[in-house]
Amino acid sequence: MKIQIKHIFDRQALLTDEEWLLFSSKLIERQYQKGDLILKQGAIENYLTFIIQGTARMFTFDSEMNEYSVSFSSENSFCSSYSSFISQTPSLVSVEALEPILAYQISYAHLQELYSISHTGERLGRINAELYLAFKEEREIMLLTMSAKEKYLNLIEKYPKLLNLVKLEHIATYLGITPQSLSRIRNSIRNS
Amino acid sequence: MKIQIKHIFDRQALLTDEEWLLFSSKLIERQYQKGDLILKQGAIENYLTFIIQGTARMFTFDSEMNEYSVSFSSENSFCSSYSSFISQTPSLVSVEALEPILAYQISYAHLQELYSISHTGERLGRINAELYLAFKEEREIMLLTMSAKEKYLNLIEKYPKLLNLVKLEHIATYLGITPQSLSRIRNSIRNS
DNA sequence: CGCCGAGTTGAACTGAATCAAGAAACGTGG
DNA sequence: CCACGTTTCTTGATTCAGTTCAACTCGGCG
Numbered sequence: 001m002k003i004q005i006k007h008i009f010d011r012q013a014l015l016t017d018e019e020w021l022l023f024s025s026k027l028i029e030r031q032y033q034k035g036d037l038i039l040k041q042g043a044i045e046n047y048l049t050f051i052i053q054g055t056a057r058m059f060t061f062d063s064e065m066n067e068y069s070v071s072f073s074s075e076n077s078f079c080s081s082y083s084s085f086i087s088q089t090p091s092l093v094s095v096e097a098l099e100p101i102l103a104y105q106i107s108y109a110h111l112q113e114l115y116s117i118s119h120t121g122e123r124l125g126r127i128n129a130e131l132y133l134a135f136k137e138e139r140e141i142m143l144l145t146m147s148a149k150e151k152y153l154n155l156i157e158k159y160p161k162l163l164n165l166v167k168l169e170h171i172a173t174y175l176g177i178t179p180q181s182l183s184r185i186r187n188s189i190r191n192s
Numbered sequence: 193m194k195i196q197i198k199h200i201f202d203r204q205a206l207l208t209d210e211e212w213l214l215f216s217s218k219l220i221e222r223q224y225q226k227g228d229l230i231l232k233q234g235a236i237e238n239y240l241t242f243i244i245q246g247t248a249r250m251f252t253f254d255s256e257m258n259e260y261s262v263s264f265s266s267e268n269s270f271c272s273s274y275s276s277f278i279s280q281t282p283s284l285v286s287v288e289a290l291e292p293i294l295a296y297q298i299s300y301a302h303l304q305e306l307y308s309i310s311h312t313g314e315r316l317g318r319i320n321a322e323l324y325l326a327f328k329e330e331r332e333i334m335l336l337t338m339s340a341k342e343k344y345l346n347l348i349e350k351y352p353k354l355l356n357l358v359k360l361e362h363i364a365t366y367l368g369i370t371p372q373s374l375s376r377i378r379n380s381i382r383n384s
Numbered sequence: 385c386g387c388c389g390a391g392t393t394g395a396a397c398t399g400a401a402t403c404a405a406g407a408a409a410c411g412t413g414g
Numbered sequence: 415c416c417a418c419g420t421t422t423c424t425t426g427a428t429t430c431a432g433t434t435c436a437a438c439t440c441g442g443c444g
Contacts, residue, residue, distance in 0.1 A: 062337035070333065083326035092333055115318070119311040126307070126318035129325055134275035136328040141262065141284055143335040144368045145254035148432070168391065176336045181432055183392050340400065360423065373400055375424050 001052050002027055002104060008076060013123045019114075023121065026110040032056075032097040038079065039095040045084035047105040051075055054101030055165050058093045059173070069174035072098075072166055079103070082132060098166060143176060149185050151175045193244050194219055194296060200268060205315045211306075215313065218302040224248075224289040230271065231287040237276035239297040243267055246293030247357050250285045251365070261366035264290075264358055271295070274324060290358060335368060341377050343367045 002024050009015060015023065030049070032038055038056060039045055056079035058070040070093050073079035079101075084091035085108060106114075114121040142151055152175060156163060162171065172182035194216050201207060207215065222241070224230055231237055233252060248271035250262040262285050265271035271293075276283035277300060298306075306313040334343055344367060348355060354363065364374035 060333055060337060063342065066337075068333075068336050070336070083329040086322040087326050092330065115315065119314060122311060122314045122318055123307065126314055126321055129318055129321035130278040133321055133325045133328065134279055136325060136332060137275040138284065140328060140332060140335065141252055141260075143332065144260050144262070145252060145258075150255065167389095178433060179391075180393085180434080184432090187392075359421095370401060371423075372402080372425085376400090379424075 001029075001102070004052055004076065005050055005104060009124055012127045013120050015118070015120050015124070019118045019120060022117070023106070023114050026106050026114070027104040028106070030101075030103045030105050032101040032103070034097055034099055036097045036101075037094060038097060038101075039081055039084075039091055039093075041092065041094040042090045043084075044088055045081040045091050046108050047080060048078060048082075048085055048108075048111060049080045049103050049105045051077060051079050052102045052104065054103070055098040056095055056101060057098050057166065057170060058095050060093045067173060068176065069166075069170045072162065072170075072174070074165060078128075078132075082129075086129075148175065148177045148181055149188070151177075152182065152185050153189075193221075193294070196244055196268065197242055197296060201316055204319045205312050207310070207312050207316070211310045211312060214309070215298070215306050218298050218306070219296040220298070222293075222295045222297050224293040224295070226289055226291055228289045228293075229286060230289060230293075231273055231276075231283055231285075233284065233286040234282045235276075236280055237273040237283050238300050239272060240270060240274075240277055240300075240303060241272045241295050241297045243269060243271050244294045244296065246295070247290040248287055248293060249290050249358065249362060250287050252285045259365060260368065261358075261362045264354065264362075264366070266357060270320075270324075274321075278321075340367065340369045340373055341380070343369075344374065344377050345381075 005027070006015075006020060006024070009020075028047075032054070038049065041060060051073055053075055055072065055074045057072050058079070058081065059067055060070055061067055079095055081091040081093050081095060083089075084093075088108065111125075115125055142154060146154060152171075155171070155175065168182055168186075169179045172179040175182070177185075197219070198207075198212060198216070201212075220239075224246070230241065230248060243265055245267055247264065247266045249264050250271070250273065251259055252262055253259055271287055273283040273285050273287065275281075276285075280300065303317075307317055334346060338346060344363075347363070347367065360374055360378075361371045364371040367374070369377075
């Protein structure tokens, strides 16, 4: 199963066999059940978690304890609180399993070790941070400039599969609106 | 002046003299006047720009051509469209000089060269991408979960100096609200 | 069947936008 | 150093997108 991770990396930068063995020897297999809390807001993220199968959701709360979805992860992507992990400070988000999850994790210390030893490992770290950053920048502009309807249309255009993965309630709070508003928006799209 | 950049890097990872010379030999000095457009939305960002002195603003537009501020940069920070630079795709934002700017730039090709040659260079790239990412993640949560007033209070608490650097109009659109709303919010804070 | 969670719909409310007009602050030239 | 125009900020009245609260529908499942 670890080979799945190697396939992803191979497209970004080629680790030597030695480097890969070092890295993969540090990977810990982990399973989560639906509803499991993978990381609790306020805790420090000690693992980078790569999902082989299943779906996870990151979420947080506003000052009145309303819940907001921050991001979703499924097969072949990471589901850690990246900013907590890299800065080793308390996480702003919680992470939960929406379905049973099979994943591999590497600890902060082990990853730093890889970064120190391997130029290519460092490069993979850089590339993945950059990719995630570009994604966040796009989301920032969406949140900043779009109306509720525009945000929804933009989302289903870019990530049509998301609708099958998560509840509408989660889609709504991911867009920063209430489930009721999303329902009305979907209704208005049907009648047009 | 380039030494200012070295001081920043030195806190993150130590380049050898050789590596630093290679890097610094690629730096181009640039000056901009107040109002200059440093990068136009839709263009591909070919330079990573480090500001020695002055202030820049990134901005974009919604579907009705209302302008929104995306970020601000001043001394000792970067003012490029990072996501356009790293992916070499059209920028979602424009960048303008709010004051006269003195800066150093390195081109995409030269930076990739440094990344290839130098493990430490690669590390600096990773660390800076990570720092920027953590910043964007915080902003994402602010935009997602806070009311106009909360966003403003949060901003002036975290970046009190920003009020002296940029116009209130820019603060407002950075928070995703109108200048009129910001004015009312500031008024309501005064009377409380 | 009957319950339960997810989604929808309705009516009233509200935070922020819009449109429009003033007041301050700012800079430039006489 | 003041007068004038321009830009920035504020204030008021109105409108509107999206929230809130509450009730209802639908589909799955014990």
